Amino acid sequence: MANRGERHSGTGGALIVRALEELGAERVFCVPGESYLPVLDALHDASIPVTLCRQEGGAAMMADAWGKMTGKPGICMVTRGPGATNAAAGVHVAQQDSTPMILFVGQIETGMRGRDAFQEVDYVQVFGSIAKWVAEVEDAARIPEMIARAYATATSGRPGPVVLALPEDVLAEVAEVASLSAHQPLETHPSLAQMADLQKRLWAAKRPLAILGGSRWSEQARAAFARFAERFQLPVACSFRRQMLFDNLHENYAGDVGIGINPKLAARVREADLLLLVGGRMSEMPSQSYALLDIPRPGQTLVHVHAGAEELGRVYQADLPVNATPNGFCAALEAVQPPNACPWEGAAAEAHADYLAWSGARxxxxxxxxxxxxxxxxxxxxxxxxxxxxxxxxxxxxxxxxxxxxxxxxxxxxxxxxxxxxxxxxxxxxxxxxxxxxxxxxxxxxxxxxxxxxxxxxxxxxxxxxxxxxxxxxxxxxxxxxxxxxxxxxxxxxxxxxxxxxxxxxxxxxxxxxxxxxxxxxxxxxxxxxxxxxxxxxxxxxxxxxxxxxxxxxxx
CATH class of the missing domain: 3.40.50.970 (Thiamin diphosphate (ThDP)-binding fold, Pyr/PP domains)
Structure with a gap:
């Protein structure tokens, strides 16, 4: 890690690569282009491995997968115009899947803008609806600032993709800048009052069910939630394509709430009197085209835990909205105590048996x-x-x-x-x-x-x-x-x-x-x-x- 206040100079291309090294980038997925040659040149001497892909959509999907696995922004670099629009497929995946990713796109020289120059694209317009932030770097001296912001934006709240356009003349410009420290992800935590409210609602429930989804999960959060489920004898389902968030052979696992849902699990969701939705959004696929929960006011008591405050109340009015990451929320579950007797005793075993029968059919x-x-x-x-x-x-x-x-x-x-x-x-x-x-x-x-x-x-x-x-x-x-x-x-x-x-x-x-x-x-x-x-x-x-x-x- 660089010393506080340390400064260094270099071309815009070199400053981009140094910023990525300082922030902790682990790999770059790219399709090369002449529009960002100074960056490619700087990568030649960098500590970051580079994976050369065959098409920009594939490169962006690799970056998305990296972001899913690590919780850090997957890094993708592509050339301007058709390179960028090819990459849009992977950017859309990252947006829908809540994955941290940063797409660096080559861009025409700043002095040519507005003339419909070779492969000119307005990236704010192209990516504005599928990226958390889209910007063009106009000054090499601001490169560390903008890449640090890109890291923070891509990983905080509901994660997602960021797009930074890199004009050719800015990549050749020389500037002196300050060094960055390694990126620290932002965790949000529930309040003591919210956890007390959750305990009170669980004690009043007769048919509770948990559904896990979304991103930002860690081994620690996963293990903490499993301990909570065991103490409360709670049936636990996973959202669409998030089955890995809970051991499928755990005795509390109820199955996945996705396409082709087990009819018995769908009935269990409908009949629940308390739904604990952690990390997910219960969007179209898991909600069976928005049919499992009434909108905007679900028939079930809804406790909705999500890292993005903007997602709470976006579709469903929760009885207890909790703005917290899975890490922050699951750590706080250790203090939540089960009732002396659970009215739903045996429900988890029944739900798991239903899952085994459904997934075991051949x-x-x-x-x-x-x-x-x-x-x-x-x-x-x-x-x-x-x-x-x-x-x-x-x-x-x-x-x-x-x-x-x-x-x-x-x-x-x-x-x-x-x-x-x-x-x-x-x-x-x-x-x-x-x-x-x-x-x-x-x-x-x-x-x-x-x-x-x-x-x-x-x-x-x-x-x-x-x-x-x-x-x-x-x-x-x-x-x-x-x-x-x-x-x-x-x-x-x-x-x-x-x-x-x-x-x-x-x-x-x-x-x-x-x-x-x-x-x-x-x-x-x-x-x-x-x-x-x-x-x-x-x-x-x-x-x-x-x-x-x-x-x-x-x-x-």
Whole structure:
């Protein structure tokens, strides 16, 4: 850490890299561009590793995944114009998923603004609705100030993305600036009165339920909430694509409140007389299109805990709104005492049994490749700390319903429903945790949004295992299409490459799997290959969901 009051000089490009080093940046994901060459030059001598990506959307998604895993801003650098607009997909993921991220974008010289210069873009207008803060650096002397503010903005309250534009002339400008100290995240805590109020409401409840979601969770917060749940015999659910926030085999775990929710869990949410919502927003997907809770005044007593004050009361009027981070709130739970007798005794065990039955069902689907058997093999052979990633599509249902997440930082999936996310996230996951197994699930349509980032995995020697679930279509859209317009297929059929051959062209291990019994041996060979690996699973197009075939959906 730099000494207080220490000053140094350099070009704008060098000052940006030094500021990132001082604030604690761990890695940069980028696609290069001539618009920010001084920054690339400064990275040559920096302590920060650089991952060269193939497309800006993939780079931004890797940065988002890094932010999810670390709680620190994932750093992404892209060039101006089309580079920036390509990166918007990852910025949107970070905004919807409440992930800290900073996108640095090359920009035209300040003297050319307003002339529609080559690749000129007004980034405030382009990113204004999906970033927490968008600004253009106009003075090299203010670079440390603006990057420190970017860190604070991206990580405080409800985390999210920040976009900083870097004009070419500012990057070449020389300035003398003060050094920065390492970034310290801001934690907010509940008051004693709020915790006393929570205890009073819990003592008056008959059917309480907790739902965990959002970001900013730590191992300590997760463990503290588990102890609280045990003391109160409280059923605990997790929000959409946040299953890793509570051990899925803990006796208090009730399941995930997401797409394809267990009907018994949905009923439990509706019938609860007290909902303790910690970290999440209960947005469209977990709320079942805003049907589980009345708006603006839920029928259940609502205790809503969120790090962003602006989210409290935004959709739901809480009976007890608490502006606190998961860390701050869960630490305070240690002082909350359970009643002498819990009227809901046995509810947690019942909810967990319902979850085990729901996630333990193994439906048979059309075709030789039974995904239930694939999931069974993975459940029996993956270590507890394995990281599973996915993008968007019906194929992800197999992971969300049938995999049991046991630890924090084992799930990387976009609540925004962004296709193409799984592969970039897997690369970032393997780079962050090289000792852990990282398995990416991707549908054939989803994968082809960012397939080029398999080259990034190979270049970085990030030995992920990519499981491609190929049914020759955009499956989710086809499912909706067949339900709304039976038999009228339009723009959802895919003519796919030989994914295994494509992976081998990158120098990776690859196999095609057409029967479930062949999956386990193929996975073991992928593990042993010493390279990134791809397993191409050929799924019958009729196997559109775990519970209904395409023909059944078409027939209504």
């Amino acid at each position: 439906p048979k689907v059309p075709g030789a490749l039974q995904m239930a058997q694939v999931m069974d093999w993975l459940e029996g052979n993956l270590p507890e700390d394995a990281i599973l990633t996915n993008g968007a599509g019906n194929y992800a249902t197999w992971v969300h319903r049938f995999h049991r997440f046991r630890r924090l930082n084992t799930q990387l999936a976009p609540t925004s429903g962004s296709m193409g996310y799984g592969l970039p996230a897997a690369v970032a996951g393997k780079l962050r945790y090289p000792e852990r197994e990282v398995v990416c699930f991707a549908g054939d349509g989803c994968l082809q949004m960012t397939m080029q980032e398999f080259g990034t995995a190979c270049q970085e020697k990030a030995n992920i295992i990519l499981v491609v679930v190929d049914n020759g279509m955009y499956g989710t859209i086809r499912m909706h299409q067949e339900r709304e317009f039976p038999g009228r297929v339009s723009a959802t059929t895919l003519v796919n490459p030989d994914f295994a051959a494509l992976a081998r062209a990158y120098g990776a291990h690859a196999e095609t799997v057409e029967r479930a019994e062949d999956f386990g041996p193929a996975f073991e060979r992928a593990r042993a290959s010493g390279t990134p690996a791809l397993l191409h699973l050929k799924l019958d197009p009729e196997a559109i969901t775990p519970v209904r075939s395409l023909s059944e959906i078409r027939a209504g």
